[in-house]
Amino acid sequence: MKKRWARKGAERGGGYKFFGILLLFVIGIIAITAAPIGTKPIPGHNGSQIQPGTILGDRLADNLNLTGNVSINDAFYVKGSNVGIGKTNPTKTLDVTGEISASEPITITKANGTAPLNVTSTTLNTNLNADLLDGSHATAFIKTDGTANPTNIPAFSAKSAASQSDVTGDGTAATLICTVELFDQGNNYNPATGIFTAPATGKYRFSAYVLLGEIGVNHNFHNIQLVTTNRIYSRSYNFAAGANPFTHPGNLAIDVLADMDEGETAYVRIVINGGTKIVDLYGDAGEVVYSFFSGELVT
Secondary structure (H helix, E strand, C coil): CHHHHHHHHHHHHHHHHHHHHHHHHHHHHHHHHHCCCCCCCEECHHHCEECCCHHHCCCECCCCCCCCCCCCCCCCCECCCCEEECCCCCCCCEEECCCCCCCCCCCCCCCCCCCCCCCCCCCCCCCCCCCCECCECHHHCCCCCCCCCHHHCCEEEEECCCCEEEEECCCCEEECCCCEEEEEECCCEECCCCEEECCCCEEEEEEEEEEEECCCCCCCEEEEEEEECCCEEEEEEECCCCCCCCCCCEEEEEEEEEEECCCCEEEEEEEEECCCCCEEECCCCCCCCCCEEEEEECC
16 A cells, blocks of 8 residues: 555656646746847857847847848848958958949949049940049040040140240240130140140140241341250251341241140240340231141140
C-alpha cells in the first residue's frame, strides 16, 4: 500500500515538474510577444544587430549583412562611414561596383571650385547633354565635321576714328588704338586700349595697317609690331640717315598667324625713329578706314 502511494506520488511529482516547465515556456513566449517592437536588439548575421527602433525605420547598426532582396518603405540610415554595394571593403561614402540606374534627376550640391564628377574613361558619350562646356555654350565650338556657327567664332575689326598726333618719330613706341569697332564677335577687343584678349587657346590671324602723317626724310627707321603676351612679331624698314623715301604720308602693315593661349593679349605698336616726335597715326571719323586692326580665331 505504501509502495503504491509512493509510486503515485512520484508520478504526480513528475507531472507537476513538466507542467511547471511548460508554464514558464508559455510565460516567456507571452513576454517576448508583448515586448514593444524595436525595444530589443535582434541578432543578425555574424554577430551584428538591428538596434532598437530599427524596425520602426530609424536606423541600422554597423556591420549588418543582408542576403537576398531587401525592401525598405521609409528613410534608411546607416550608422557608419562607408557603404558598399557589390564591394566588401568600401572606401567611399557610397562605393558601388556595377551599374547605377536612376529614373529621376541626380542632384549634385558640390560647391564651386571642386569638380562634381571625376571621370577616368575617355570614351565618347553620345547622349551627354550639357548647357556649358568649359564655361562656353556649344555654339562656340567648331563641330567635328568642320562646320561652326560663324556668329560665335571670336573675330573683330576696328578702325581709328581720329588721328593720334605726335606719338612717335624719336623712337617712342606708340600703341595703335582703333576706337571704332566695325564688329566684335565675342566682345574680346577693347576699343579704349587697343588690346585684344584671346577667349580660347588656338591659332589667331591678325592684320594691321597704319597710315603715317608728318613723317620726314630724317625718319629713317620704320617699325610695326604685333605684340602678344609671349612674342613680338616685327616688320621694319631701315634707310640711310636723311634718305627716307616714304615721306608724308607713309604707311606700315603687318599680317601674323599667332599661337595664343586663353587670356593672352595682342596689340599693335608703331616705332618711328631718326627724327623728332611729330609723327601721327592717321584716323578718320567717317567711312574712310585709314588705320585698322583686325583678328580672328582660325583653329
